[in-house]
Amino acid sequence: MSTGSTSGATGPFLDVRDLRVEFPTEDGLVRAVDGVSFTVKRGQTLAIVGESGSGKSVCSMAIMGLHNRKSANISGQVILEGEDLIATSDEGVRALRGQKMAMIFQDPLSSLHPFYTVGKQLMEAIRVHQPVSKDEARKQTVAMLDRVGIPNPDRRVDDYPHQLSGGMRQRVMIAMALINSPTLLIADEPTTALDVTVQAQILELLKDLQRDFNTAIIMITHDLGVVADMADEVVVMYGGRLVEHGPVNDIFHRPEMPYTLGLLASMPRLDKGRAARLDPIPGLPPSLIRLPKGCVFRPRCTYHDNVPDGRCDTERPDLLTTAPGHEVRCHMPPELRRTIAAERLGARFEETA
Amino acid sequence: MSGYIVRRIISMVLMLLLLTLVVFLLFSVLPTDPARLTCGKACTPEVIAANRHNLGLDLPLLQQYWEFLKGLVVGRTYGSGTQTYSCDAPCLGYSFKRGEEVSVLIKQGFPATFWLATGAFVLWIGVGVSVGIYAALRRGRWQDKTVMGISLIGYSLPSFFIGLVLLYFVVLKWELLPYPSYVSPFENPLQFLQTMILPWIVLAILYAAFYMRLTRNQMLDTLGEDYIRTARSKGLPERTVVRKHGLRAGLTPIVTAAGLDLAGLLGGAIITESIFSLPGIGSLAVNSVVDADLPLIVGITLVTATFIIVANLIVDLLYAVIDPRVRLV
Known part of the structure; x- marks a missing residue:
């Protein structure tokens, strides 16, 4: 196990304390996440394991601030480099999303917009956080596509998602998540929808990029093989709790x-x-x-x-x-x-x- | 792509041929004798027989159909000897009842129908789509419920009811508008607007109610998609998420519906035109049925169907432009 290189920072990089996410429904209050606490250091991987409905995805969406606060009751603390995201305004968290923390999802085809080229979608991610010209954004995009192992990136940049294979699409998703060099990456079952051989490539790529960017990764999965391959620490969730x-x-x-x-x-x-x-x-x-x-x-x-x-x-x-x-x-x-x-x-x- | 268009046009022509055949056969079995309708009360059997011959109605059915098709492509000549009338291509037939070519009658009716349809279209798309989006963004809240309630009412009210109520109150009782009397917008724009505003509203209410629901449901479906979550996770402002990512995908199916609805209306809005006595294709269709004016009925049916079939093609081509996943092969 590597020891996280938290350069100069006191305390952990991400500190989740007593996180609760509840959804009021007509049938009653759904306690999707019930008092979960854990920490992640930079350069390290925490795996969250559990069955469907154990609250692992809800938990990660809460860290990213992706729940609608009008339909979900969220309490507790999510402290990212000293800043409590639960107490931060929607706009404040939005500015961090894609910049300081990013997320990749299970099904890369449905997670990419079908009507825009992958280049457009990546450039959009750059330009929302960095004041760069279109040409510069395109240059960065091609470089990033190259970095995640997409062949002929200068041509692929103009492809639509449906023109790429499943593994390539997930590489695009990873490129889009890491394009602004975020320090926290949440990967929600990133390999579940992929072929086994492609799975291994994607995991290798993630480990590789983690070393380069010193990223903290939260890996959500129900695949214990992935856990063994990637994780430094493991959280097992059951029924919305950490067990x-x-x-x-x-x-x-x-x-x-x-x-x-x-x-x-x-x-x-x-x-x-x-x-x-x-x-x-x-x-x-x-x-x-x-x-x-x-x-x-x-x-x-x-x-x-x-x-x-x-x-x-x-x-x-x-x-x-x-x-x-x-x-x-x-x-x-x-x-x-x-x-x-x-x-x-x-x-x-x-x-x- | 061009191969696709050629094939689509060929199948379009075949479809229209089939349609003419069906319409032609349908009306040939009607008990009314079109030759009898060509002259008034003081008609002798000789005149009827002569007219029947001049109209080609004494020919076998299949040959009549052939003459009709020929008329569409190269035009045809009615009568014989000194009493001839030539009808240029595309000849939809000659209405003896009205003493005019069918295509001329339809051309006369088209402007009123065109302005009615396009004006209402702009109104209902503008209102229906924007209100639908608004409701989707406030899903489950009182604004959404109110909008959906109103839409249900609008959708349930028959257009003849809305039309008559509006006509009664706005024109007759409160005298806010003069009695509708159609003129061309280039002739008298003010009177044109005064005449058209109520018909526009009547048509728009019906369609807007439908488009509100359609847009709302499309937007809700789209906003629940994984790529919307991705857009949010990139840190895009909510406005960009909704406008650039949500609308683009959510409005695509609405283009299809809108194209077909507009084409359908260009074939005449029967009830609305009748209520507001607009001299459009809809009124013409009603009158032609009342008078059993066979050539006119066939002509209108054909023109209306052509609008819809052509609109179908345009919408399909447009779809390929909007959605990169659609490949026309």
Whole structure:
């Protein structure tokens, strides 16, 4: 793991504290993100992992200020280099978007405007933040397209998105996000819609660019392979809450929260052969309107009998530190959690030793 | 692209041919005898027979149709001997009822219809689209609900009702405007405007109500697209997001609808023209049906259908200009 090079700055580069995002709906209040806290350093990658509906995308949209504040209640703090974005005006956050922080999305075809050439869309991103001429913006655009590995960038710049392949489109998205050298990049499942071979290229490109620009990356994904490849730290989200948080090695080799165990166990493994059945997590994600009273994961947890007095049904577990930098939200005693993890993920433990 | 246009024009001509055939056959089975209609009460069977022959109505049906098509392309001559009348191409037929060529009658009716349609078009596109955008940007709030309520009312009111109510109050009761009497705008602009303003409003209410809904829904769909989120994440001001990214994509389908609606109206707005006694193609169509003026009915049907078919082609070509993903092959 690299140690972030926060040049001169005190404290972390991005500090998210007790972030809550709620949507009032006719059926009730949807608590999409419920008290999430984490930090990211420059040059480092934080992965946010969880199922669909776990709040990971909502969380990242909140950091970018992309929720409509009239339809979403947002509270907590998102401190980017000392400035609390939640307390900043819409206009203030807008000026930071695309400049200091940028985002790339899952489906590059639907994320690019079909009626404008990629060049126009990139130049627009430059000119909204920098007072440069069209010619200069075009020059920067071609250079950036070249940088993200698009062949013949001086011709491709005039192509429409539908004329490019999926991988090329995602490269365009990355170019557009990084064109103003932002220090924070949020990547929302950037490889999910791509072929596996292209996925690897895109991840390599991101790592490469991260080194160049010393960017902090928040990688939202449900692909643990991507996490292993990219992340320094991992946040596991479930039902809108952070349930486990730690360095990538801890999460992969010493997970403690039963949900994280389930995620790891449901990964197919080549070394076990086809005879080994996948081990899915039983049940469905919870409704964010009527969350279970006790532990949010309780209805799907197979280990709740280990906790006396049915506390899993009545009491929300707190997020407690179990090792340096490793936090877990579970009622089971830490020793028991480690034993269970060791049994369930035996093979993986041997690798680390 | 040019290959595409040629193919489209060929299929357009085929479609029109089919249309003439259908219209022709439809009216040939009518119980009315067009030859009987050519002379008044004191008609002898001899005169009727002579007229029938002069009009070519004694020919077999297929040959009549052929003569009609020939007239469209090269013109035709009615009658024989000293009593002949030549009708130049494109000859849509000769209305004995009105003693005039059908194409001349339609040409006379066209200006009133043209001004009615284009004036109403400008009004309803201006109002409908801008109000629709406004409603979309205030989705779910009281402004949106009010606009949608008004649009529903406007859409539900029949044009003859709105037309008669306006005529009664504005012209007859309050005497704010003189009684409508159509003149060319180049002859008397003031009287033209005074005559046209109510018909414009009547037509525009109906269409604007529809276009408000259409625009609102299109804009809402578009503003929910991923590329709008991308535009916001680039840090573009909301105004640019809506105008440059939202409108461009959201208004494209509206171009299609608008083109076809305008073409349809150029074929005559029957009810509105009748209420305000505008001498347009719509009034002409109503009168031709009342008089069973067969050649005129066929002619108007053909002209109206041509407008729509041509508009269809124009809209399709325009679409390729607007949307780079559309390739005309």
